[in-house]
Amino acid sequence: xxxxxxxxxxxxxxxxxxxxxxxxxxxxxxxxxxxxxxxxxxxxxxxxxxxxxxxxxxxxxxxxxxxxxxxxxxxxxxxxxxxxxxxxxxxxxxxxxxxxxxxxxxxxxxxxxxxxxxxxxxxxxxxxxxxxxxxxxxxxxxxxxxxxxxxxxxxxxxxxxxxxxxxxxxxxxxxxxxxxxxxxxxxxxxxxxxxxxxxxxxxxxxxxxxxxxxxxxxxxxxxxxxxxxxxxxxxxxxxxxxxxxxxxxxxxxxxxxxxxxxxxxxxxxxxxxxxxxxxxxxxxxxxxxxxxxxxxxxxxxxxxxxxxxxxxxxxxxxxxxxxxxxxxxxxxxxxxxxxxxxxxxxxxxxxxxxxxxxxxxxxxxxxxxxxxxxxxxxxxxxxxxxxxxxxxxxxxxxxxxxxxxxxxxxxxxxxxxxxxxxxxxxxx
Amino acid sequence: xxxxxxxxxxxxxxxxxxxxxxxxxxxxxxxxxxxxxxxxxxxxxxxxxxxxxxxxxxxxxxxxxxxxxxxxxxxxxxxxxxxxxxxxxxxxxxxxxxxxxxxxxxxxxxxxxxxxxxxxxxxxxxxxxxxxxxxxxxxxxxxxxxxxxxxxxxxxxxxxxxxxxxxxxxxxxxxxxxxxxxxxxxxxxxxxxxxxxxxxxxxxxxxxxxxxxxxxxxxxxxxxxxxxxxxxxxxxxxxxxxxxxxxxxxxxxxxxxxxxxxxxxxxxxxxxxxxxxxxxxxxxxxxxxxxxxxxxxxxxxxxxxxxxxxxxxxxxxxxxxxxxxxxxxxxxxxxxxxxxxxxxxxxxxxxxxxxxxxxxxxxxxxxxxxxxxxxxxxxxxxxxxxxxxxxxxxxxxxxxxxxxxxxxxxxxxxxxxxxxxxxxxxxxxxxxxxxxxxxxxxxxxxxxxxxxxxxxxxxxxxxxxxxxxxxxxxxxxxxxxxxxxxxxxxxxxxxxxxxxxxxxxxxxxxxxxxxxxxxx
Numbered sequence: 001x002x003x004x005x006x007x008x009x010x011x012x013x014x015x016x017x018x019x020x021x022x023x024x025x026x027x028x029x030x031x032x033x034x035x036x037x038x039x040x041x042x043x044x045x046x047x048x049x050x051x052x053x054x055x056x057x058x059x060x061x062x063x064x065x066x067x068x069x070x071x072x073x074x075x076x077x078x079x080x081x082x083x084x085x086x087x088x089x090x091x092x093x094x095x096x097x098x099x100x101x102x103x104x105x106x107x108x109x110x111x112x113x114x115x116x117x118x119x120x121x122x123x124x125x126x127x128x129x130x131x132x133x134x135x136x137x138x139x140x141x142x143x144x145x146x147x148x149x150x151x152x153x154x155x156x157x158x159x160x161x162x163x164x165x166x167x168x169x170x171x172x173x174x175x176x177x178x179x180x181x182x183x184x185x186x187x188x189x190x191x192x193x194x195x196x197x198x199x200x201x202x203x204x205x206x207x208x209x210x211x212x213x214x215x216x217x218x219x220x221x222x223x224x225x226x227x228x229x230x231x232x233x234x235x236x237x238x239x240x241x242x243x244x245x246x247x248x249x250x251x252x253x254x255x256x257x258x259x260x261x262x263x264x265x266x267x268x269x270x271x272x273x274x275x276x277x278x279x280x281x282x283x284x285x286x287x288x289x290x291x292x293x294x295x296x297x298x299x300x301x302x303x304x305x306x307x308x309x310x311x312x313x314x315x316x317x318x319x320x321x322x323x324x325x326x327x328x329x330x331x332x333x334x335x336x337x338x339x340x341x342x343x344x345x346x347x348x349x350x351x352x353x354x355x356x357x358x359x360x361x362x363x364x365x366x367x368x369x370x371x372x373x374x375x376x377x378x379x380x381x382x383x384x385x386x387x388x389x390x391x392x393x394x395x396x397x398x399x400x401x402x403x404x405x406x407x408x409x410x411x412x413x414x415x416x417x418x419x420x421x422x423x424x425x426x427x428x
Numbered sequence: 429x430x431x432x433x434x435x436x437x438x439x440x441x442x443x444x445x446x447x448x449x450x451x452x453x454x455x456x457x458x459x460x461x462x463x464x465x466x467x468x469x470x471x472x473x474x475x476x477x478x479x480x481x482x483x484x485x486x487x488x489x490x491x492x493x494x495x496x497x498x499x500x501x502x503x504x505x506x507x508x509x510x511x512x513x514x515x516x517x518x519x520x521x522x523x524x525x526x527x528x529x530x531x532x533x534x535x536x537x538x539x540x541x542x543x544x545x546x547x548x549x550x551x552x553x554x555x556x557x558x559x560x561x562x563x564x565x566x567x568x569x570x571x572x573x574x575x576x577x578x579x580x581x582x583x584x585x586x587x588x589x590x591x592x593x594x595x596x597x598x599x600x601x602x603x604x605x606x607x608x609x610x611x612x613x614x615x616x617x618x619x620x621x622x623x624x625x626x627x628x629x630x631x632x633x634x635x636x637x638x639x640x641x642x643x644x645x646x647x648x649x650x651x652x653x654x655x656x657x658x659x660x661x662x663x664x665x666x667x668x669x670x671x672x673x674x675x676x677x678x679x680x681x682x683x684x685x686x687x688x689x690x691x692x693x694x695x696x697x698x699x700x701x702x703x704x705x706x707x708x709x710x711x712x713x714x715x716x717x718x719x720x721x722x723x724x725x726x727x728x729x730x731x732x733x734x735x736x737x738x739x740x741x742x743x744x745x746x747x748x749x750x751x752x753x754x755x756x757x758x759x760x761x762x763x764x765x766x767x768x769x770x771x772x773x774x775x776x777x778x779x780x781x782x783x784x785x786x787x788x789x790x791x792x793x794x795x796x797x798x799x800x801x802x803x804x805x806x807x808x809x810x811x812x813x814x815x816x817x818x819x820x821x822x823x824x825x826x827x828x829x830x831x832x833x834x835x836x837x838x839x840x841x842x843x844x845x846x847x848x849x850x851x852x853x854x855x856x857x858x859x860x861x862x863x864x865x866x867x868x869x870x871x872x873x874x875x876x877x878x879x880x881x882x883x884x885x886x887x888x889x890x891x892x893x894x895x896x897x898x899x900x901x902x903x904x905x906x907x908x909x910x911x912x913x914x915x916x917x918x919x920x921x922x923x924x925x926x927x928x929x930x931x932x933x934x935x936x937x938x939x940x941x942x943x944x945x946x947x948x
Contacts, residue, residue, distance in 0.1 A: 029463025115524035148463025376468030383478030
């Protein structure tokens with residue numbers, strides 16, 4: 001029989017006060033999500049309608065530039081578009097015509113709004129509607145906003161997935177929908193675990209291609225694989241689908257709890273559940289035990305970044321023996337991370353939003369053993385003698401479910417081990 | 429509206445950040461939404477800076493629009509001044525804030541900040557990063573530099589180095605030492621390394637060394653006019669240019685020209701017999717105008733290459749690069765469209781590219797060796813070791829850097845002699861490239877390393893121009909005897925030769941007729 005996760009003895013964090021500050025934020029905008037979304041949706045093109053800054057951001061965030069012709073690009077607004085000398089809608093039509101003529105492999109086109117396109121109120125929804133008609137049935141055109149005035153980092157994925165929900169066909173089949181763009185290897189593991197329990201049919205949003213038979217209705221139940229999918233959650237509920245709230249599948253405990261909620265919904269008996277999960281659970285525990293050795297008793301401080309912070313703090317404190325000092329998240333959506341908050345022991349400061357200068361003051365005072373932060377802050381903190389973990393790697397690396405639980409702990413323990421390894425002084 | 433996939437330059441406010449981040453005691457308050465903070469990582473990651481760029485972003489959100497973005501700016505400016513206590517501030521807007529027209533400069537003026545606040549007008553929808561750096565430095569100099577008594581010893585300012593510059597860090601050291609050998613001291617290096625109070629004493633120098641026209645030409649012209657300081661026009665990259673630079677400095681200052689060339693190795697390395705194989709290598713040059721112009725002279729006069737094409741991405745340098753290209757008898761490619769540069773290179777089939785990190789990727793894909801000569805920068809362009817581009821050591825560094833991607837002279841012959849030997853077989857590749865050497869494909873010619881998932885840039889154009897001609901078996905066998913690193917070119921040349929002459933089948937004779945035709 002699977003033991004249920006023990007709740008924190010001190011009580012969870014769900015009703016703890018949240019520190020909210022307003023100031024400079026040190027985060028990416030939602031456009032960044034395009035970097036992983038375009039890899040996941042293999043027949044989709046993401047056309048940002050924005051400025052040179054947007055193009056430069058995508059290029060810089062991609063880090064290692066791919067430098068073939070990628071399936072994303074920026075329609076850069078120019079002086080004439082802004083001065084009203086050129087009709088922006090007509091200009092956009094021209095760009096899309098060129099693009100689709102050259103890229104016949106594209107079946108889904110996303111027009112992605114940016115800060116400048118939002119400020120000049122360029123109506124991309126209207127453009128998407130017009131283009132869908134024009135290019136039907138070969139290309140479907142959708143729009144969403146990845147602008148920095150509306151979205152923070154991973155919210156770009158949320159906005160993208162939410163834009164796909166209203167156009168999903170209706171299907172009456174009772175089905176499980178897994179929501180969130182995961183690396184294929186991880187997604188296959190999840191589907192295989194659930195299938196072995198006899199759960200099915202299982203569908204995934206986003207589907208790798210536009211032409212899959214993905215549908216939705218009130219016979220659909222869905223589980224989120226990422227905690228930042230608030231708008232997608234709401235859009236699916238509007239289509240009648242029902243959310244299975246659960247802790248997120250990070251670590252052995254999180255994965256088990258997540259699977260358990262789905263298994264219960266589909267009436268999987270305890271024996272079957274244990275048969276399917278026993279071996280991978282044991283592997284995950286072993287891997288975590290090894291990888292987390294360097295983390296036990298160490299303190300951690302989260303700067304807000306991906307909204308993964310609360311589930312990760314839960315994993316690191318409960319399964320890796322760390323102490324959380326501050327858990328900062330860009331947004332705290334209790335309907336989604338509530339189950340993780342219940343399992344997170346009271347103690348850490350919970351913060352939402354950011355004033356980066358004040359938060360840096362708190363971090364430097366607290367002198368955590370490990371700080372999770374964005375790339376702009378990492379080297380400056382390292383120079384102050386604080387070990388850091390780049391938050392963006394948590395989004396780009398396979399970290400979900402049992403087989404990656406050890407890797408996930410390893411991502412955090414590597415910088416801590418490295419700090420111990422380096423001997424850069426004379427031996428005397 | 430213009431479709432862009434990769435860009436050579438960022439927006440102009442990133443240029444302003446390069447100036448601010450290079451300096452000390454200056455703070456930049458940028459009216460911008462939250463996402464624009466991505467630019468911090470350029471400095472902390474690519475350049476491995478151990479401090480955050482001195483930039484405060486006002487971080488306005490959608491709900492602030494039309495209500496109090498202006499107040500947000502004022503609060504941010506006040507807080508930034510209180511927290512960082514800079515000697516001077518620069519204020520401006522990023523692309524989005526430009527649209528909401530809050531006028532940061534005007535607001536700052538009303539606020540009684542007790543240090544100079546310098547407003548920047550950087551048109552985000554017209555100009556780019558280099559302009560942003562040049563204009564920002566110019567505005568700072570204009571606001572702070574004053575005429576004053578000259579230093580007793582002859583001195584100069586080194587102007588142009590910025591954060592995220594291509595080898596700026598080491599060029600400063602090299603040029604400082606070169607000038608010191610002539611008895612000339614450096615008064616201020618700016619913008620990088622200087623503070624606003626240093627800028628204020630730039631007028632004490634006798635002249636300016638304009639290291640990088642891209643980032644300091646406007647300031648140089650202003651100082652020439654207002655502070656009566658002449659500036660150098662020659663950029664000392666390469667042996668000839670360094671010698672000319674010494675002569676130019678001597679002319680400006682009246683001191684005796686002197687260059688310690690005891691450590692200069694490029695000329696001998698270039699004359700030594702191993703370098704014979706460099707003769708007439710067809711090279712294509714692309715980058716910022718200054719580095720391309722310098723590289724052209726080195727390529728032709730100091731390495732013995734043949735320059736088959738050149739271009740730059742910064743339109744500000746279009747005119748000099750067009751003129752230079754004419755002098756070299758080649759076409760100039762002036763564009764910031766990465767795909768166009770790739771098309772030009774693909775059509776030209778040079779034996780080597782001297783370009784930016786972007787061309788390095790083009791080269792990888794097309795199987796053409798590439799050495800990097802210019803920004804935009806990559807973490808690799810900030811090596812731990814000393815590696816300037818300017819002066820004597822710069823010339824040595826350039827020789828090594830450019831030769832590295834090529835198969836070395838003696839090795840080329842060995843590969844030919846032992847091509848059937850197990851160690852020297854075609855697939856072995858140049859020994860010094862380890863596992864990164866391109867593997868030849870069956871048809872011959874190194875296979876470009878495939879980019880991961882995205883589709884190749886020009887999938888539909890991959891067929892060689894003469895792909896409708898047929899290779900007869902014996903000609904195909906003969907082709908295989910040609911060393912792999914020239915086989916691709918031999919194949920293309922032969923096919924082009926056959927197509928031009930309306931020959932539809934390639935025999936051994938066609939192969940050797942083509943070889944004779946292209947022989948130099």
